[in-house]
Amino acid sequence: MVFSSVSFLVFFLPALLVSYYLVPRRFREARNAVLLAFSLAFYACGGVRYLALLILSIAINYLCGLLASDAHRAGVRRAAVVLACVLGLGLLGWFKYAGFFARIVNDLGVAIPIPHIALPIGISFFTFQGLSYVIDVARGDAACQRNPLRVALYVALFPQLVAGPIVRYTTVEREIGARDESLDEFTAGLVRFLFGLAKKMLLANAMGELTDSVYGMPQLSASTAWIGAIAYTFQIYFDFSAYSDMAIGLGRMFGFHFLENFNYPYVSASVTEFWRRWHISLSSWFRDYLYIPLGGSRCGRVRQLRNLAVVWLLTGLWHGASWNFIAWGAWFCVLLIGEKFLYGAALERSPAVLRHVYTMLAVVISWVFFRAPTMSAALAFLRAMCGGGAGWYSADSVYYLREYLPELLICPVACLPVRDALRGMLERRSGRAAEAVLILAPKLLALALLGLSYMKLVSGSFNPFIYFQF
Amino acid sequence: MKKLNRFAQLATVSAFALFLIAAMLLTYRARHKGYSFYENRNLAPRPAYSAGAVLDGTWFSALESYLIDRAAGHNTLARLNARLDIALRRPTVNNVVVEDDLLLAMLPYQAADAAALEARSERMAERLQEIDALVSSCGGQFCHVLVPSHYAYYADRYPAFLNNFAEDTALRRASFRAALERRGVDYVDLWDTFAALGFPSELGSAVDHHYSVYGAYEIYRAVLEHFNERGAGLTVYDAFDDAQIDKPYLGSRMRKLLGAWQSDERLHYFVPRDEIPFTRSDNGHESASTVFAFPAADDEWVTYSFFMGGDIPHTVIDTHRDELPSILIYGDSFTNALESIAYVSFDETHSLDFRYYTDQLTLGEYIEQYRPDYVICVRDYEVLLETGGNGVGVDG
Numbered sequence: 005m006v007f008s009s010v011s012f013l014v015f016f017l018p019a020l021l022v023s024y025y026l027v028p029r030r031f032r033e034a035r036n037a038v039l040l041a042f043s044l045a046f047y048a049c050g051g052v053r054y055l056a057l058l059i060l061s062i063a064i065n066y067l068c069g070l071l072a073s074d075a076h077r078a079g080v081r082r083a084a085v086v087l088a089c090v091l092g093l094g095l096l097g098w099f100k101y102a103g104f105f106a107r108i109v110n111d112l113g114v115a116i117p118i119p120h121i122a123l124p125i126g127i128s129f130f131t132f133q134g135l136s137y138v139i140d141v142a143r144g145d146a147a148c149q150r151n152p153l154r155v156a157l158y159v160a161l162f163p164q165l166v167a168g169p170i171v172r173y174t175t176v177e178r179e180i181g182a183r184d185e186s187l188d189e190f191t192a193g194l195v196r197f198l199f200g201l202a203k204k205m206l207l208a209n210a211m212g213e214l215t216d217s218v219y220g221m222p223q224l225s226a227s228t229a230w231i232g233a234i235a236y237t238f239q240i241y242f243d244f245s246a247y248s249d250m251a252i253g254l255g256r257m258f259g260f261h262f263l264e265n266f267n268y269p270y271v272s273a274s275v276t277e278f279w280r281r282w283h284i285s286l287s288s289w290f291r292d293y294l295y296i297p298l299g300g301s302r303c304g305r306v307r308q309l310r311n312l313a314v315v316w317l318l319t320g321l322w323h324g325a326s327w328n329f330i331a332w333g334a335w336f337c338v339l340l341i342g343e344k345f346l347y348g349a350a351l352e353r354s355p356a357v358l359r360h361v362y363t364m365l366a367v368v369i370s371w372v373f374f375r376a377p378t379m380s381a382a383l384a385f386l387r388a389m390c391g392g393g394a395g396w397y398s399a400d401s402v403y404y405l406r407e408y409l410p411e412l413l414i415c416p417v418a419c420l421p422v423r424d425a426l427r428g429m430l431e432r433r434s435g436r437a438a439e440a441v442l443i444l445a446p447k448l449l450a451l452a453l454l455g456l457s458y459m460k461l462v463s464g465s466f467n468p469f470i471y472f473q474f
Numbered sequence: 475m476k477k478l479n480r481f482a483q484l485a486t487v488s489a490f491a492l493f494l495i496a497a498m499l500l501t502y503r504a505r506h507k508g509y510s511f512y513e514n515r516n517l518a519p520r521p522a523y524s525a526g527a528v529l530d531g532t533w534f535s536a537l538e539s540y541l542i543d544r545a546a547g548h549n550t551l552a553r554l555n556a557r558l559d560i561a562l563r564r565p566t567v568n569n570v571v572v573e574d575d576l577l578l579a580m581l582p583y584q585a586a587d588a589a590a591l592e593a594r595s596e597r598m599a600e601r602l603q604e605i606d607a608l609v610s611s612c613g614g615q616f617c618h619v620l621v622p623s624h625y626a627y628y629a630d631r632y633p634a635f636l637n638n639f640a641e642d643t644a645l646r647r648a649s650f651r652a653a654l655e656r657r658g659v660d661y662v663d664l665w666d667t668f669a670a671l672g673f674p675s676e677l678g679s680a681v682d683h684h685y686s687v688y689g690a691y692e693i694y695r696a697v698l699e700h701f702n703e704r705g706a707g708l709t710v711y712d713a714f715d716d717a718q719i720d721k722p723y724l725g726s727r728m729r730k731l732l733g734a735w736q737s738d739e740r741l742h743y744f745v746p747r748d749e750i751p752f753t754r755s756d757n758g759h760e761s762a763s764t765v766f767a768f769p770a771a772d773d774e775w776v777t778y779s780f781f782m783g784g785d786i787p788h789t790v791i792d793t794h795r796d797e798l799p800s801i802l803i804y805g806d807s808f809t810n811a812l813e814s815i816a817y818v819s820f821d822e823t824h825s826l827d828f829r830y831y832t833d834q835l836t837l838g839e840y841i842e843q844y845r846p847d848y849v850i851c852v853r854d855y856e857v858l859l860e861t862g863g864n865g866v867g868v869d870g
Contacts (some may be wrong), residue, residue, distance in 0.1 A: 005534065016503055018494040051531030075631035122530075191483040194490055221583065331657040383626050400583045436475070443479050447486040454493065462545040463552035 005049035007197075008204050008461060024258065036157050036180065039258060043162035047125070050166070054124040057095065058160060061127075063136035064091045066155040071233065072141040073148030081142045088138040094129045097356030099124055104325035128320040130256045132289055134159050137173040139293055144205035154180050163254035167247045169265035169285035176260055183259030193256025195450040200249025202453035203242045205460040207418060210411040211239035214404055219375060226397035230407065233389060236375045237368050238415040241270065270419040273359035274351055275366050286322070290315050305345070312337055312344075323374070327349065328382055332373040333347055339366050400410070401429045498729070500546030507544055512552070512732045517543040549732060556734035576680045577727035578632060579625050581800050585748060586642035592649045592858040599653035601867040604852070606659050608838055612845045618654065618661040619697055620647070622807055623685060623856040624667075624683035637751065643855055650858060660704075661834060667696045669823060680739050682725025684778050684851045687716075687742045690811035697850060698819060706848075708799070711818045714744035719768070724775035733775065741776050746818050752793040756786050765791070765814040781810040787831035791823040802841065805852035807862050812852065822846075828870060829863040838868030 020042045025156055027034045046440040048055045063404045069093075071084035106118040137158065140146035149155050157180060164171050217231025218224065248265035253318050255262045269281035279287050291300075320333020343351060351359055369386065376382035387393060406410065510517055521527065521536035528534075542548075559567040571578035604620055609616035625632075625639055632638035648664060653662050668677065669687075677689035685693065691714075698708045718740040724733055743766060754761050767783040769776045782789065785807050800822040803809050809825060817823040824846060828837070841849060853864060861867075 005538075009538050010501065010545045011534070011538050014494065014497045014541070014545070018498060049527060049531065049534040051534075053529040054531075187480075187483050187487070191486055194486065198490075224704040236837050398583075399637075403565060406563075406635070410562050411565075439475050440478060443475065443482050447482050451486065454490070458493075458497070459551040459558075460557050462542060462548050463555040 005046055005287055007247070007254070007455070008201055010461065011049070013458070013461070015043070021257075021260075025185075032182065033153070036153060036429055039162075040153060040157045040160060042162040043157070043165060046162040047160060049127040051122075056122050057099075057127070058130060059156075060368050061092065061095060061130055061134055062152075062156045062159045064088060065137055066137045066149075067160060069148050069155060070150065072138050074144060075148070085139055085142045088135055092131045092135050096127055099115075099127055101321070101325045122237055123288045129168050129170055130159050130165060132170050132322075133164075134284075136170070136289060136293065146177055149173075149177075149180075151351050155279035159328050161255070161260070161315070163251040163258075163260075163469070164262060167244070167251070167297050168283075169248050169251060170261055170289050171262050171285070175263055179260050185259040189259060190210040190257050193253045193258075195253070195254030196256060198450035198454045198457070200246045200251075200253055201457045202450075203249060203418070205457040206453070207411055207415055208239050208242035209247055209460065209464065210294055210408055211235045211242065211415065214408050215239050215375065218404065219385070223394040224385070225394045225401065226389055226391040226396045227401035228404065229385060229393060233372055233385070233410075235404075235408070236371050237270075237364075238411075238419070240371060240374065241266075241419065242415070268368070268419065268421050270364065271354060271360075271421065272363050274343055274348070274363055275336065276343050276348070278363055278367060279336070279340070286319070290319055294318065308344075309341060312341055316340070327379045328373045328376060331379060331382070332370055335366075335370050335373060484561065488649040488845075501541060501544055504544035504546070504548070510543070510549075512549055513731060525857070530769055536564040542669050548594075553732035553734045556684075557733045560731070560734060565633060565636065565729060567734075569728050571632065572731075573631060573633075576628060576631055576675075579623075579683065579727070581625055581637045581639050581715055583637050586639075586645045588645050588649070591642075591859065592653075595646075595649040595653040597782070597806075598859050598861065598865060599657045599659060601861070601865070602654065602659045603657040604868050605837065605841075605849070605851070608841055609846075609849045612841055614841070614845065614847050614849055615701060615706070616660060616849045617697065617700060618659060618853075619693065619805075619850050620650070620661060620663040620665070620858060621693060621852060621854045622665050622668060622684070623642045623854040625679060626855050627668065627678050628675075628856040646855055659699050660700075662696055662700045664693055664696060679723070679725050681723055681728035681735070681737050683727060684725075684808060685811060685812055687737050687744050687815070690781075691744065691749050691815055693808075693812050693852070694815045695834075697816075701848060704739070706799075709819055711746065713747040714743055714815070715747055718742045718746050719771060719776045719780065721773065721776045724777050726778065729777070741778075741780055743780065744815055750793055751793050752817065754792075755790045756783070757788050761779070765817065778807065778810070781814045782825070784810070785830060787799055788825055788834070789823075789825040791825075793817065793821055793823075795821045797821070798846070799847035800824065801848040801850065802826065802844065802846040803850050803852060804837070806854065806857060808854055809852045827864065828866045836869050837866050841868075 005016065007013070020038070023042070024035055024038045027038060029035070044055060044058070047058055065088060068084045068088035071087070072081045074081075076084070100123055102121060106116055109116050110118065137146065137149075137155070141148045142252070158171075158173055158176060159165075161171070161176075214235040215232055218228055218235065221228065224232070245266040252262045252264070261283065265283060265285050266283065267281040269278050272278035272281055295311055295315045298314060299307050300311060301308055303311070308404045316337035317330065318329070318333075319336075320329040323329045323332070342348075351362065372385050372389075373379075374384045376385050384393070427442065428446040430442050505520075508517055508519075509515075518536070518539035520540050521533050527536070534727070540598065556567055560572055565571060566580045569580045571580050597729065602616075606616040622643070626643045629638040629640050629643065651661070651663060671677070671692070677685055677692060679686050695710050698706075698710045701708055702710075703851065720740065721737050722733070722737070723741040725739075728735055728737065752763055754763050754765075765782055767780055769780070778784075797817070798821040801820045802824040803813055803816065804826040806827065806829065809827070811821060813825050822844075824840075824842065824844060826837070835843065851864065857863065857865070859865075
């Protein structure tokens with residue numbers, strides 16, 4: 005089930021809201037139970053058979069969390085972390101990578117059967133989330149949770165279950181036990197959710213249609229290829245950040261506060277900055293649980309290079325079991341190494357425009373690896389962007405520009421912190437009118453966007469979520 | 475300001491709650507709907523429960539399709555969406571090219587494949603040659619009628635950045651005509667007729683991909699004159715009254731836009747001034763003696779199905795004038811408006827649509843059984859070389 009669906013919006017969400025808020029606030033565990041039951045039902049809509057996997061993952065993390073608590077010796081705690089990693093990553097490895105590695109082995113000339121395994125939705129997210137809990141408990145950063153239902157709720161909480169953000173246990177530890185649901189929080193969450201829904205339905209889907217059309221063309225001119233590449237750059241941002249907005253908003257409607265997952269990544273002036281602003285929950289996960297334990301930047305240059313290579317190989321693989329994602333990770337690895345050791349200082353001294361152009365060029369090219377179905381398709385697409393396809397220009401470019409002109413005009417603006425700027429401007433102005441606008445405008449706009457989003461939802465059929473495949 | 479904030483929050487949450495309740499109730503109320511008039515399709519059925527489908531999640535995705543088809547305000551919002559897209563001046567809306575005064579088909583950006591067209595032309599001509607031979611052996615005359623598709627008729631109206639298939643059309647016509655000529659199959663290419671008239675816009679339709687009754691009449695006249703050039707002696711009837719339906723015409727393109735485009739086009743039809751009584755049977759059953767299906771009084775629109783009542787697998791119109799010859803017309807829906815005129819020149823007019831006329835007589839058997847004096851196959855350029863549907867051979 006996706007948030008931008010009739011079944012979620014019109015049936016699941018109202019049923020959950022009614023069931024949840026009918027339980028008096030003092031019965032916290034009953035409210036948690038309602039939320040957990042609905043979260044499991046939400047996940048089961050992707051296939052009941054995968055529910056067992058989710059519950060198994062929860063059980064592993066719960067038991068390993070108990071063993072990782074400070075009630076045990078250091079050796080036991082370390083063993084609990086190793087066990088959680090082996091079992092959690094083992095499940096992830098089997099479901100996500102078994103087929104890929106079997107194909108590599110076959111390509112190397114060793115004939116082994118290639119398993120065809122359907123990827124359970126959200127496995128990469130809930131595996132990483134569960135692992136972070138066990139590691140945090142073992143490190144003493146979080147208290148061990150002895151109530152299995154609370155661990156289950158933490159891992160399975162539906163807003164972030166299938167496409168993130170990867171919520172740390174420490175972020176919601178207190179709120180699982182005692183949170184303040186209020187009209188203030190509910191309204192703020194609702195507005196955030198509706199803005200996210202609009203981003204998805206009005207911008208991401210339109211850019212997705214354009215991207216799919218371009219990537220589906222047998223011959224591409226450079227002009228069309230660039231339009232497709234830029235469209236995908238917008239699509240992936242609005243799609244994924246919209247999901248995060250909706251997750252954060254829904255969380256708030258039930259009293260949870262998840263950390264931000266995006267911070268206007270396309271305003272970045274370097275790739276290093278981009279990765280501080282893009283999918284923050286994943287990059288910080290790799291930083292805290294892999295990069296720093298490996299030695300991070302506080303070691304010799306060779307080890308730093310190794311650490312970066314390991315992190316980016318795994319970041320690429322986390323996104324998908326294919327050479328494209330490995331190439332995508334390697335691309336960023338090379339750029340980050342370049343910025344860190346070679347041209348970072350020169351980049352900082354160069355004009356801001358140049359830095360933005362460099363960053364966006366790097367990002368747009370990276371998304372080609374991300375979007376193309378195969379490595380050869382990605383390379384062909386990049387070749388077409390350089391004029392090596394069907395020439396430099398074709399009439400279809402004009403069509404795509406004209407057909408998606410409204411979205412292509414709105415998308416760049418929506419990538420900028422316009423909302424923050426407007427809010428700041430209004431906050432600086434004293435007076436009742438400015439205050440009234442600050443109070444009313446977001447809510448009115450959110451409701452208007454709900455109308456438009458619902459209109460798009462029921463009248464169109466293009467509605468995929470990119471990050472569901474991870 | 476605290477009060478305003480509180481009020482704004484309550485109002486926002488209430489509005490959202492109202493939206494959810496209304497959407498839920500209206501969606502639930504629409505659960506029995508099975509057909510979408512505007513989309514001209516059956517709605518997704520309620521998913522049948524099976525343990526396997528629930529386990530692998532396909533039941534839930536089918537449920538979403540079922541719900542989205544019945545979502546509250548589906549048609550109204552889809553029409554609003556189309557209206558918004560038109561207002562935003564998008565060149566295409568719902569796969570329809572929206573010009574100021576004309577709706578056209580959106581065509582894919584694909585280059586014409588001359589070799590493939592030639593091979594397909596040859597294959598189709600071979601089939602038609604067999605049909606031609608059979609009709610001749612039964613004492614009749616066969617003629618293949620090629621009609622320009624809507625996109626070909628209005629090719630010059632496409633914006634330069636859209637594909638109008640002009641190259642494909644030219645290659646298709648040339649290769650198919652050459653193939654027919656090599657095999658001695660008689661044909662009429664309406665391109666020549668329409669070109670001589672300067673492709674007047676009133677022969678087509680701004681909102682539908684079929685010809686108007688005026689275009690259908692030109693096809694009728696061209697075909698009969700063609701037979702007459704070969705000594706047929708058929709009467710080209712021209713004493714028709716021009717009538718119109720005073721309802722908006724929901725043509726196929728307009729239908730894709732859910733009627734959101736502004737048009738005052740009316741559906742015209744021809745009524746013979748002379749009384750020509752006839753009996754009619756559809757699929758072997760006697761039906762009303764009319765070639766028009768008038769919309770009910772409370773219908774908002776009239777559609778192209780007005781002619782002949784739409785695509786019917788098998789129709790026979792008998793004017794009981796034994797002195798006149800008989801004709802078999804087979805083809806896609808382009809034949810419907812044509813048949814509503816052509817029957818006046820014949821004793822019996824047989825109509826077959828092999829897209830739906832299945833599991834009964836083959837074309838060959840039908841010709842042998844009824845031995846019509848004239849057999850025409852009417853196909854537009856788009857499907858001209860398709861071997862499915864009305865591209866059947868004698869055994870099809």
